[in-house]
Amino acid sequence: MNLRYRGILYGSQANGPGSRTVLFTQGCWFRCPGCQNSELWPLTGGTLALPETVGSLLLEQSCDGWTITGGEPLIQVEPLLTILEILRSEDRGVILFTGYTKEELGASLELAKAVSLCDAVVAGRFQQREACHVGLRGSSNQEILCITDRYEPEVLESFPHFIEIHANPPVITGFPGGDDVSIP
Amino acid sequence: MSAYLECKTNFDDQETLVAALQTLGWAPGQIQVHSTAQNLHGYTGSERKQTAEVIIDRKHLVGASNDLGFKRQSDGSWKMIISEFDVRRLPSKFPNAVPGTSFQSIITQAYAMTKMEANAKGRRLRVKKPETVRWGEPIKMTIGVL
Numbered sequence: 534m535n536l537r538y539r540g541i542l543y544g545s546q547a548n549g550p551g552s553r554t555v556l557f558t559q560g561c562w563f564r565c566p567g568c569q570n571s572e573l574w575p576l577t578g579g580t581l582a583l584p585e586t587v588g589s590l591l592l593e594q595s596c597d598g599w600t601i602t603g604g605e606p607l608i609q610v611e612p613l614l615t616i617l618e619i620l621r622s623e624d625r626g627v628i629l630f631t632g633y634t635k636e637e638l639g640a641s642l643e644l645a646k647a648v649s650l651c652d653a654v655v656a657g658r659f660q661q662r663e664a665c666h667v668g669l670r671g672s673s674n675q676e677i678l679c680i681t682d683r684y685e686p687e688v689l690e691s692f693p694h695f696i697e698i699h700a701n702p703p704v705i706t707g708f709p710g711g712d713d714v715s716i717p
Numbered sequence: 718m719s720a721y722l723e724c725k726t727n728f729d730d731q732e733t734l735v736a737a738l739q740t741l742g743w744a745p746g747q748i749q750v751h752s753t754a755q756n757l758h759g760y761t762g763s764e765r766k767q768t769a770e771v772i773i774d775r776k777h778l779v780g781a782s783n784d785l786g787f788k789r790q791s792d793g794s795w796k797m798i799i800s801e802f803d804v805r806r807l808p809s810k811f812p813n814a815v816p817g818t819s820f821q822s823i824i825t826q827a828y829a830m831t832k833m834e835a836n837a838k839g840r841r842l843r844v845k846k847p848e849t850v851r852w853g854e855p856i857k858m859t860i861g862v863l
Binding site: 539540544545546547548555557568569570572573600602603604630632659666671693694695696697698699700701702703704705706707708709 | 718719720721722723815818822823825826829830833852853854855856857858859860861
């Protein structure tokens with residue numbers, strides 16, 4: 534099964550520790566109010582590609598680790614599992630952002646398997662009224678789950694919020710701030 | 718989720734466009750702003766058929782350049798008019814750009830940075846940006862409450 538994704542950014546420092554390659558999947562059914570990425574909600578659009586092809590693209594440039602976000606990556610869990618297994622063959626960290634809560638992730642074998650292939654998972658819907666200034670999360674209700682000991686919880690909990698303007702592709706990414714601060 | 722906003726490669730605001738050109742090093746006096754579109758000129762000084770409202774004269778670009786123009790579109794956006802020669806040569810004007818970065822990428826980054834900064838300041842938000850920018854690399858900006 535193919536994966537529908539919106540873009541891949543290389544060399545991002547705004548999506549987790551170190552220099553990361555970031556995969557933005559296309560499609561999300563949670564549609565959290567205040568989400569910065571409403572253009573990534575539709576289940577159509579973006580690029581459709583074999584997970585092996587996406588995996589190759591993610592391995593194309595050197596990085597300290599990968600961040601998989603969206604959209605909601607786990608609504609495409611089947612191709613995502615293939616990608617995660619490709620990335621797991623490398624000794625680098627994988628961080629996954631999902632709108633599913635810890636409890637929901639544990640209630641599905643497939644979702645739990647995807648989680649087990651990550652080093653850290655940021656779980657839970659974005660709550661606009663709980664938008665926060667710091668930590669690798671958009672809102673304070675979201676849980677940072679350290680699945681392995683690759684990342685120290687304190688590092689992820691204190692991750693600074695900032696944005697990056699990339700040139701190729703021309704994209705603004707990252708976490709803008711907190712409270713009512715959104716990307717203008 | 719962290720943000721993923723695709724920057725428009727057509728520019729949507731004249732004031733931001735002019736400010737972005739200034740960010741790239743052109744002095745205000747080098748950026749012509751006309752209420753009606755004017756003909757651009759080629760490297761020999763000959764008039765070209767293309768017209769634009771925002772123009773940088775070829776003498777402020779690189780050697781043997783043609784005028785660089787930005788033409789207002791019917792939907793209010795601005796389209797860059799740049800010669801094939803300048804597509805290849807204009808990036809050399811920016812020694813601090815990552816080699817291979819196109820002028821389209823450079824001005825798109827400058828425009829996005831200028832627009833974010835202006836909008837954030839308009840909303841009384843604090844903006845922290847790098848003192849020097851290496852065009853082509855991600856530009857890191859922090860936006861926060863004052």
